[in-house]
Amino acid sequence: MATNSWANGLVKTLKDPTTHIISSNLAAVIQDKYAKAKHHYLVLPFEDIPSIFNLTSQHISLLQEMHLLALNVIEVKGQTQDNFLIGFHNQPSMQRLHLHVISKDFVSDCLKTKKHWNSFNTALFLNYDDLIVQLNENNKVKRLDSVTIKELSNEDLKCNQCTYVAKNMPSLKQHLLEHYEKKKKKTINRE
DNA sequence: GTTCTAGAAC
């Protein structure tokens, strides 16, 4: 095999239709194997597009369909769009283009490293809308240079819900859990 | 992408 076997994990999963939460003729939604939040899904096209760096404006209709599937899975799971991030990693490591659909709580045992956090909560995360803008303006997605990637990966651990900056990952995780528990209580009180 | 673990940080 040309590429590392671990990098083909998503393609293997996609080939098994029983893993598809929902799907269309062109794409399917699966659960992220190592979900970094309470909800974390991936939308993958059946077409063999390796990554965002193989996209041109010709792919926009496919991307729009992938985005619709993203909105659909949020609805299927009884969630609301405003509690989700929808976008791509600017430095993907897995084979096959995949759109992340992840809830903003980030409460998960699989969230372990600073790089995990910063890959969703800095410019390392490319929002769907921003990707479409790039394709319309430049007909391609701009690669970040390695220095920028390194800097963004090492950014301070800033909470995505308040001004708190965590000293390390365990304190960030504890803090995120507190946000999550507070929200849960509020929801219960509304009922 | 994750696992493992040496050595830094506390």
Place this chain on the structure above:
DNA sequence: GTTCTAGAAC
């Protein structure tokens, strides 16, 4: 002494 991070993985 324990917790935590960061780099190798053939």
